[in-house]
Amino acid sequence: MRYIKNKNIKNILLGSIPFVFLIVLWQLIYVFQWVPHWMLPSPLLVLKEFYKLLIDGTLFRLLFISMKNAIPAFILALITSILLGILIGVNKTFRKIISPFLGAIYLVPSLAWIPFIILFFGFTRETIWIVIFISAFMKMIYSTISGVRNVNPNWILAAKNIGLSKFKIILKVILPGALPEIMTGIRLGFGSAWRSLVGAEMLISIFGGLGKFIWTAQWTFSFDKVLIGIFLIAIIGLIMEELVFKKIEKATLVKWGNIS
Amino acid sequence: MLDLKNVSMSFFENNSEFKIIDDISFSVKDGEFICILGPSGCGKTILLYLLAGFLKQTKGKILFLDKEIIAPSPERMMVFQNYVLFPWRTVSENISFALENSNLSKKEKEKTVNKYISLVGLDYFKEWNIHKLSGGMQQRVSIARALVVDPKLLLMDEPLSALDNQYRKHLREEIEKIWLKTKKTVIFVTHSINEALYLADRIYLLSPRPAKIKKIYNLKHKRPRKLNSLEIIKLREDIEKEMKEDFIKTKESDFVSNDMENKILNVKL
Ligand SMILES: Nc1ncnc2c1ncn2[C@@H]1O[C@H](COP(=O)(O)OP(=O)(O)O)[C@@H](O)[C@H]1O
Ligand SMILES: [Mg+2]
Numbered sequence: 001m002r003y004i005k006n007k008n009i010k011n012i013l014l015g016s017i018p019f020v021f022l023i024v025l026w027q028l029i030y031v032f033q034w035v036p037h038w039m040l041p042s043p044l045l046v047l048k049e050f051y052k053l054l055i056d057g058t059l060f061r062l063l064f065i066s067m068k069n070a071i072p073a074f075i076l077a078l079i080t081s082i083l084l085g086i087l088i089g090v091n092k093t094f095r096k097i098i099s100p101f102l103g104a105i106y107l108v109p110s111l112a113w114i115p116f117i118i119l120f121f122g123f124t125r126e127t128i129w130i131v132i133f134i135s136a137f138m139k140m141i142y143s144t145i146s147g148v149r150n151v152n153p154n155w156i157l158a159a160k161n162i163g164l165s166k167f168k169i170i171l172k173v174i175l176p177g178a179l180p181e182i183m184t185g186i187r188l189g190f191g192s193a194w195r196s197l198v199g200a201e202m203l204i205s206i207f208g209g210l211g212k213f214i215w216t217a218q219w220t221f222s223f224d225k226v227l228i229g230i231f232l233i234a235i236i237g238l239i240m241e242e243l244v245f246k247k248i249e250k251a252t253l254v255k256w257g258n259i260s
Numbered sequence: 261m262l263d264l265k266n267v268s269m270s271f272f273e274n275n276s277e278f279k280i281i282d283d284i285s286f287s288v289k290d291g292e293f294i295c296i297l298g299p300s301g302c303g304k305t306i307l308l309y310l311l312a313g314f315l316k317q318t319k320g321k322i323l324f325l326d327k328e329i330i331a332p333s334p335e336r337m338m339v340f341q342n343y344v345l346f347p348w349r350t351v352s353e354n355i356s357f358a359l360e361n362s363n364l365s366k367k368e369k370e371k372t373v374n375k376y377i378s379l380v381g382l383d384y385f386k387e388w389n390i391h392k393l394s395g396g397m398q399q400r401v402s403i404a405r406a407l408v409v410d411p412k413l414l415l416m417d418e419p420l421s422a423l424d425n426q427y428r429k430h431l432r433e434e435i436e437k438i439w440l441k442t443k444k445t446v447i448f449v450t451h452s453i454n455e456a457l458y459l460a461d462r463i464y465l466l467s468p469r470p471a472k473i474k475k476i477y478n479l480k481h482k483r484p485r486k487l488n489s490l491e492i493i494k495l496r497e498d499i500e501k502e503m504k505e506d507f508i509k510t511k512e513s514d515f516v517s518n519d520m521e522n523k524i525l526n527v528k529l
Contacts, residue, residue, distance in 0.1 A: 162332075162359075
């Protein structure tokens with residue numbers, strides 16, 4: 001136990017080296033005025049501003065808006081990608097029809113759809129939702145398909161042996177069998193959604209949360225705010241990834257015996 | 261109870277025929293313990309898949325209780341070579357999986373599962389995760405999962421081959437005991453001569469691929485058997501001679517890795 005704790009602390013220390021390095025560099029740049037102060041405010045000033053925005057609730061409000069922009073679309077993408085992914089993974093004909101289409105869409109960054117979506121939905125929250133949906137969906141569906149395809153064929157034989165119906169085989173064997181890969185997909189899908197969220201919010205800034213905050217700060221030359229926005233995006237992303245999704249993923253893998 | 265009449269099995273790939281089983285016929289009576297003995301890659305697993313109804317033979321007939329086998333059925337339960345358990349289920353959940361389709365009440369299911377957990381001696385490990393068990397224990401779970409639906413025929417695919425020597429002997433005795441207790445008809449596939457000599461009422465010795473029946477041995481010896489009795493030693497020498505001949509005759513290129521079986525066997529839903 002003690003050993004594990006020490007190891008964790010060591011990992012955290014090692015992992016923070018680049019951050020410390022960056023902050024020191026930043027401070028040096030500030031002190032020696034390698035860059036004008038209005039372009040790069042001091043770390044301490046940014047921290048103060050951060051504290052102010054945290055206390056007056058601005059950051060929470062922004063975060064709340066961003067969540068509203070992201071979560072419904074992410075959940076919808078989660079459900080549809082798993083359902084469709086299973087269908088594609090299980091049915092050969094369906095797979096042959098859909099695969100080239102998916103492959104083509106996969107190569108288009110989700111933000112590239114924005115002009116087209118705006119054409120139909122205007123500058124609305126729906127437009128942001130659709131971008132997030134595409135972004136998360138494309139990541140998750142591939143993991144689901146691959147998870148289904150990698151299910152041990154003998155598991156299916158064992159299920160057929162007792163005469164289980166197709167539907168029950170999917171529910172009782174294929175879905176749980178593919179779950180570790182689906183979990184990885186969900187984590188990657190969230191990352192993907194989170195990245196495009198900020199992009200979409202910059203472009204559809206009426207409904208923007210953090211994305212809009214960054215975008216509008218530059219017009220008033222408030223680069224402290226720009227930096228705060230970037231930090232916040234990174235921190236929230238990191239928390240979700242490390243503390244939520246990785247934990248769930250690992251718990252699945254452990255239970256499934258893929259890692260101990 | 262089981263009749264194979266001139267059964268052949270081929271796979272076709274790029275218009276070329278790949279013959280695996282060549283004209284096999286035999287009959288099994290209720291309660292018999294049959295061993296199918298043959299070298300690796302000769303087609304033993306495929307033969308069991310035909311009996312389970314996972315695959316359909318290309319020629320001949322297989323009658324089970326006077327009816328042709330057309331689909332899998334819990335009356336014929338398979339114990340797979342690599343256990344094929346579900347890692348997301350505990351020991352007892354893996355066994356109750358086989359009752360997924362039965363209309364027993366929840367209570368009855370639980371009772372039945374418990375009975376078979378005891379039969380294979382895993383009471384203590386009931387709630388354990390599969391990957392915490394040794395190979396031998398996993399194989400017991402797999403056997404219990406097959407027995408829990410009370411099948412008429414048990415198809416066992418090299419159930420001992422992945423275990424270490426000591427445990428193999430132990431589980432071999434255990435399988436015999438379970439068979440004596442449950443009076444199931446068993447088709448037990450193996451490439452180990454000793455296993456066959458220890459367990460079988462009758463041994464069908466197969467040739468290398470394509471599998472043909474090369475020789476039949478009837479064993480009336482008292483159980484539990486001593487493998488160092490004179491008669492058995494003689495039998496073993498005879499079987500060894502037969503298998504060695506084949507081994508020498510087989511060209512290197514005829515060996516196909518066993519791992520391939522799952523990849524090529526395209527399991528459709
Ligand atoms: N779907 C398939 N298509 C072609 N060859 C196959 C297929 N499935 C299995 N085989 C081949 O059939 C042979 C017999 O396989 P198998 O029954 O698994 O042998 P074993 O006696 O070791 O159990 C092997 O050479 C294997 O590679
Ligand atoms: Mg085999």
